[in-house]
Amino acid sequence: MRDLIIIGAGPAGMTAAIYAKREKLNTLLLTREFGGQMAKKEVEIENFPGMGRISAQDLIAKFRDHARSLDVDIEMEDVIKISKKGSGFLVATSSNKYESKAVLIATGADPRFLGVPGEQEFVGRGVGYCATCDGPLFSGRNVAVVGGGNTAFESALFLAKFALKIYIVEAGSQVRASADVQDKAKDTKKIEVIANAKVLRILGEKFVTGIQYSDQKSGKNVLLDVEGVFVKIGYKPASLIAKDLADLNDLGEIIYDPVTYQTKTPGLFAAGDVSALKYKQIVIACGEGAKAILSISEYFRSGGSKGRVSKKTAAVRPVKKHVRKKSN
Ligand SMILES: Cc1cc2nc3c(=O)[nH]c(=O)nc-3n(C[C@H](O)[C@H](O)[C@H](O)COP(=O)(O)OP(=O)(O)OC[C@H]3O[C@@H](n4cnc5c(N)ncnc54)[C@H](O)[C@@H]3O)c2cc1C
Incomplete structure (x- = not known):
């Protein structure tokens, strides 16, 4: 059994995979493809720090090569269901079943369809x-x-x-x-x-x-x-695989704790555009992936499904009162 299965290889999932490797979690990355929405970018990306102007394909290749250089285990499979099995999870793809102690959903978003006659009929033919x-x-x-x-x-x-x-x-x-x-x-x-x-x-x-x-x-x-x-009428969160184990908001986004990244099911985490996150950008998805892994690491350190991730942040830590000594 793996410690962690990450689903999705957009910026959130790929950053998570890099961080999971650094945290020495036994991790499997399952994804339909690499790059996620970045792959649909029609013009160059201009807002990823340190990159200046870069084509989406080049940025995707940099993310992918970084993950591969760390020997991240990756399977190109489409996840169809996540269910609970004992204290862990069973993740089913169309061809396999995988078990893990925790799951990070980073499945992003899919294009919205118009839903008018002729649309499906002429896909690929105009x-x-x-x-x-x-x-x-x-x-x-x-x-x-x-x-x-x-x-x-x-x-x-x-x-x-x-x-x-x-x-x-x-x-x-x-x-x-x-x-x-x-x-x-x-x-x-x-x-x-x-x-x-x-x-x-x-x-x-x-x-x-x-x-x-x-x-x-x-x-x-x-x-x-x-x-x-x-x-080009927008995107909808790819959250259906989580609907039995996580609450979704009215936009279909996964509701999670914004400090711990955990959903209502202990051990099930979400990050990036699939979640109820206000601002959706590449650099933000990367940050979410990284923070989710640090939280998952803490989840394991605190006893996994029996433990709990602390919600304390530096900002809410009690400030020690400075007591001035009375001078005689
Ligand atoms: C056209 C376009 C242009 C954009 N331009 C910019 C820009 O210039 N700058 C910027 O900062 N942001 C831009 N964005 C937004 C940015 O791309 C997203 O915020 C970011 O990609 C979200 O990352 P993510 O990892 O959360 O999800 P995604 O990028 O959506 O990645 C999701 C991943 O999950 C996989 N997946 C989904 N479902 C499954 C499943 N069931 N099983 C297995 N794998 C699955 C997908 O294959 C994909 O690999 C743009 C978005 C679009 C659509």
């Missing part, structure tokens, strides 16, 4: 979720990016290298992307924003030929001729 992966296929063509946040604009900017015209289709009355990316989009002269446009269906025969949306202002249905549709 409908995509990653412009970096599929953008070059749309050279000289018209494409739509559905969504109006930073991710949608970044995708559109990446697509502008190849596509003839890019429509950003936003259901609300205005887009939510930051001013600088909106300015960059304007500068390309290829990107047009269509607001108040609620996508109704994706049309096509063998491949996508267009989308139909409802113009929320006029109430009319409009056809837009495009050969590609990139859905």
Whole structure:
């Protein structure tokens, strides 16, 4: 039996694996793939300290190589269920079952689907979720990016290298992307924003030929001729594997103790974007992974499932009162 199974190899899981090795925990990292959401980043990462501007693939390779250089045990498997077994856990993948004394869930988040007719039917035939992966296929063509946040604009900017015209289709009355990316989009002269446009269906025969949306202002249905549709409407926490053992909030995020990283089940910990964490960034996910391992280490030192992780922080330690001696 392992001490610890970490699920997920995004920034939280990979940092956790490095820290677990340093804490000498007998650890297995189970993951579907490396990099997590970073792998979906369309432009360079500019906010990871010490790296300046770096492509997501290069940063992922640095994380992965660091973990591999420490001989972290890694299996590329999709976890389908976590259950309790005695005082520990049974982690089931589609092909294996693994046992451990503790589990750290670092499964991050998955893209949200539009849920309109044609979406699933045309995945890989014009409908995509990653412009970096599929953008070059749309050279000289018209494409739509559905969504109006930073991710949608970044995708559109990446697509502008190849596509003839890019429509950003936003259901609300205005887009939510930051001013600088909106300015960059304007500068390309290829990107047009269509607001108040609620996508109704994706049309096509063998491949996508267009989308139909409802113009929320006029109430009319409009056809837009495009050969590609990139859905960029956000992410949802990949927390379903934890739902029997951990409480989830109304966004589906795992509720944990923000000091100990423990869920309501002793020995089950969570870190990164899968959890009820306010700010979701690479550097924050790394910090969460590191802190979760230090807490797990303390969990083992205090007796594992029979012990408890201290919630004391430096900030809440009682301050010794300075007693001034009376002078005679
Ligand atoms: C397009 C985009 C651009 C972004 N740009 C930036 C940026 O420039 N700077 C920044 O700081 N942040 C950025 N972010 C946010 C940042 O990427 C996330 O906050 C961060 O990746 C979260 O890390 P994580 O490890 O918690 O989860 P994730 O990165 O989501 O990783 C989750 C991991 O878990 C694995 N997994 C999931 N379910 C299972 C399962 N059932 N079994 C096994 N493995 C599983 C996945 O394969 C993946 O390896 C961006 C996010 C997106 C989507």
